[in-house]
Amino acid sequence: MTGKDSQHLADKVAEATRNGIGQMSAAQLDLGWERLANALDQGRGPSLPVVARTPRWRLGVAAAAALALGIVGYRLVSPRQAAPLRYVVEGAQVVADERVVAGPTDPAKLIFTDRSEVRAAPATRLRVASLDARGARVALADGELDVRVEHRPDTSWRFDAGPFSVWVRGTAFNLAYDAQRGRLAVRMLTGVVEVRGPSADRAITLRAGESIELYAGPRSKPVAAAAATGSALAASEAPVAKRIPEPSRPVPHRRVAVVERPEVAVERPSWSRLIARGEFAAVVEDAERLGLDQVLSSATAADLTSLADAARYTRRDDLARRALLGVRWRFAGTAGAKDAAFFLGRLAEAGHGSAALSWYDTYLRESREGPYASEALGRQLVLLARTDRARARQAAKSYLERFPGGSQAELAKSLVE
Amino acid sequence: LVEGQPARNDADDATLAVEALAGKRWAQREIWYRFAPMVYGLLRRSLSARRDHEDLAQEVFVRVFRRLHTLEKTTALRSFIYSFAVRVLSEEIRHFQVLQRTRSQLVLMAETGGSAPVDYEARDTLLRIQHILDGMKDKHRAVFVLRHVEGMDLQEIAVGLDISLATVKRYLVKAMAAIERAAAHDETLRDRLGLSVEGRGGNA
Numbered sequence: 001m002t003g004k005d006s007q008h009l010a011d012k013v014a015e016a017t018r019n020g021i022g023q024m025s026a027a028q029l030d031l032g033w034e035r036l037a038n039a040l041d042q043g044r045g046p047s048l049p050v051v052a053r054t055p056r057w058r059l060g061v062a063a064a065a066a067l068a069l070g071i072v073g074y075r076l077v078s079p080r081q082a083a084p085l086r087y088v089v090e091g092a093q094v095v096a097d098e099r100v101v102a103g104p105t106d107p108a109k110l111i112f113t114d115r116s117e118v119r120a121a122p123a124t125r126l127r128v129a130s131l132d133a134r135g136a137r138v139a140l141a142d143g144e145l146d147v148r149v150e151h152r153p154d155t156s157w158r159f160d161a162g163p164f165s166v167w168v169r170g171t172a173f174n175l176a177y178d179a180q181r182g183r184l185a186v187r188m189l190t191g192v193v194e195v196r197g198p199s200a201d202r203a204i205t206l207r208a209g210e211s212i213e214l215y216a217g218p219r220s221k222p223v224a225a226a227a228a229t230g231s232a233l234a235a236s237e238a239p240v241a242k243r244i245p246e247p248s249r250p251v252p253h254r255r256v257a258v259v260e261r262p263e264v265a266v267e268r269p270s271w272s273r274l275i276a277r278g279e280f281a282a283v284v285e286d287a288e289r290l291g292l293d294q295v296l297s298s299a300t301a302a303d304l305t306s307l308a309d310a311a312r313y314t315r316r317d318d319l320a321r322r323a324l325l326g327v328r329w330r331f332a333g334t335a336g337a338k339d340a341a342f343f344l345g346r347l348a349e350a351g352h353g354s355a356a357l358s359w360y361d362t363y364l365r366e367s368r369e370g371p372y373a374s375e376a377l378g379r380q381l382v383l384l385a386r387t388d389r390a391r392a393r394q395a396a397k398s399y400l401e402r403f404p405g406g407s408q409a410e411l412a413k414s415l416v417e
Numbered sequence: 418l419v420e421g422q423p424a425r426n427d428a429d430d431a432t433l434a435v436e437a438l439a440g441k442r443w444a445q446r447e448i449w450y451r452f453a454p455m456v457y458g459l460l461r462r463s464l465s466a467r468r469d470h471e472d473l474a475q476e477v478f479v480r481v482f483r484r485l486h487t488l489e490k491t492t493a494l495r496s497f498i499y500s501f502a503v504r505v506l507s508e509e510i511r512h513f514q515v516l517q518r519t520r521s522q523l524v525l526m527a528e529t530g531g532s533a534p535v536d537y538e539a540r541d542t543l544l545r546i547q548h549i550l551d552g553m554k555d556k557h558r559a560v561f562v563l564r565h566v567e568g569m570d571l572q573e574i575a576v577g578l579d580i581s582l583a584t585v586k587r588y589l590v591k592a593m594a595a596i597e598r599a600a601a602h603d604e605t606l607r608d609r610l611g612l613s614v615e616g617r618g619g620n621a
Contacts, residue, residue: 005612006593012610013546013596014565020543021550022461022470024454032457032471033449036478040445329540354604362548 027088027111034113084131087112092120099127102143105297107330112136112150116157119146121330122298129160135168142179144300146331148172151191164214167194173206174334176300185302187211189334271306283310284319296322301331308343321347335370338363342372345379357383378408385415431491438485449478452495456502462566463506463559465551473509477502503563503577510555510578538609545606549599553592560585561592 024032092100092108102108102120110118110128116135120126124143128136135149135157149157149168157168161177164184171191177184186195188206195204195212206212271283287295287307295307304327311320324340324347331337345359360376367373377399384392396412403409428436428447436444456477460470480501488497550558559578563569564585571589575582600607 006597009596009600009610009612010561010565010593012612013549014562016543016546017462017550017562018566020539021547022458024457028457028471029450029453032453032474033446035475036449037442037446039475039479040482325538325541328544348605354602358545358603358605 025090027090030088031111084133085112085114085136101125114150116150117148121300140175140177142177144176146174163197165196182215184214271303275306275309280310280313283307284314284316296326301327301334301336305336317347317350338367338370339372341366342376374403374406378406381408381412385411430494434488434491434494445482452498456498459502459567460506463562464509464555468509473505477505506559507578510559542606542609545603549596553595557588557592557595560588564589
């Protein structure tokens with residue numbers, strides 16, 4: 001790289017860093033001041049000693065001391081007081097009765113003083129029903145939430161959605177409730193939750209990697225699907241449930257079956273259902289009818305993923321790419337966002353090989369044991385074998401160590417030999 | 418506002434320093450709201466996502482208020498706070514495992530408003546740059562950020578981080594090498610940054 005290019009690169013990276021990284025939100029400022037004011041009220045000193053210079057030979061001793069002091073300091077400022085939690089909202093207003101309505105195109109985020117966060121998808125309606133020192137009770141009227149509850153020994157959070165409730169102790173999960181269809185969907189990322197129906201004496205326990213969809217049905221409806229899957233929900237509650245246990249080899253969340261309640265009049269089939277029927281063009285047409293910008297900025301993760309699938313199957317690569325980038329940005333950190341990196345790699349293979357390699361790197365970094373890990377590493381192998389034999393050999397060794405019986409094992413062996 | 422104090426966000430830095438030193442809560446609050454974004458931005462850009470930048474910002478301001486009596490020129494409040502931020506940054510780099518902070522979630526605040534189309538490409542570009550920065554050693558990253566993002570000169574960086582001028586230069590070279598290496602393997606990023614084809618390296 002020439003000196004001019006190097007300077008240009010430094011300038012560009014610096015500019016992007018300056019403009020895009022490190023902005024402090026209004027909520028962070030408010031919470032930060034609250035913490036600082038508390039610390040000043042308590043006469044708290046710095047957690048590390050204020051010293052002009054630390055001789056290098058004393059760094060080890062200082063580090064040990066700082067460790068002890070630091071932990072004490074952290075405890076002091078950590079918001080584990082007995083007072084009820086408080087929260088601030090980003091991207092939406094709190095109206096009467098602690099109701100929060102996310103805008104039609106932008107998500108909202110609730111940040112609690114115990115550092116738990118609830119991210120509401122656009123157009124989601126919710127209410128913070130109550131707060132205490134151990135957690136909050138949040139009522140989801142309609143829409144989708146990404147929840148990350150900070151785990152503490154006494155944590156107790158509850159999310160109500162229609163006739164259902166989700167009890168939480170410390171976890172991350174996605175919760176969606178469609179009020180019109182009475183459909184509840186819970187997708188676990190980490191931790192454990194209990195999902196309960198209208199009578200709270202029975203519960204379904206969900207663990208990391210598991211998903212569930214429930215439909216609030218009439219009390220007379222039999223629960224064949226629930227019984228078939230060993231659901232603990234009572235028949236009298238009549239939700240139709242499908243529980244997908246964590247498999248020995250992870251499968252993408254998108255494979256979770258959708259169980260529709262037959263007698264419910266659905267205005268239009270869900271995109272995942274259209275995908276299951278092979279009606280890919282219908283999904284793309286539906287998205288175009290609704291407006292692509294609107295869909296990309298407000299659709300649920302499941303719908304965006306379905307749209308990306310449909311676009312890929314109908315060779316609308318640019319749309320697929322936009323949908324997948326949307327999943328990665330709007331639902332960052334979720335399994336869907338991680339999987340999107342793999343599919344972006346597949347799409348990129350049609351253009352620049354290095355862009356595909358970069359996406360596969362991203363996928364493998366984020367999902368080393370993910371469902372597409374074997375394929376991502378295999379695709380890297382194939383691409384590198386054409387362009388960079390030295391890196392290909394390294395990748396081949398890695399591939400054979402991890403997937404000795406994989407589909408690219410023969411290629412890997414030939415590269416190693 | 419607290420203690421029934423009137424809003425004084427038009428107060429100049431010198432007034433704020435004097436009033437905060439006198440224990441006026443409104444002035445302390447105004448100092449936080451005025452300078453916390455600067456401090457947080459410096460820390461967030463300079464240190465990897467593994468660190469708890471909000472905790473570190475708290476640390477900076479606790480120190481600032483504890484040492485406010487040592488501020489000689491009250492008009493220099495901004496640089497006084499900045500120097501504490503650089504000091505905490507320097508110490509955090511050296512004592513990098515002190516608190517084992519675990520907040521690893523990348524948080525880039527979305528500033529887009531209304532119904533304007535969302536530029537996912539720009540965000541993706543930013544994530545790629547963030548990834549490059551996160552892959553660098555903190556000391557290299559901090560020197561790069563202080564030099565190229567914050568615009569400090571090499572001597573200021575050396576004093577602020579308590580390292581020699583030669584070390585600053587060496588870290589800067591290593592930081593640039595890491596960025597060039599990463600860019601060489603990321604054709605998408607190079608295209609988006611408008612880097613010339615002749616400047617491409619790596620396996621491109």
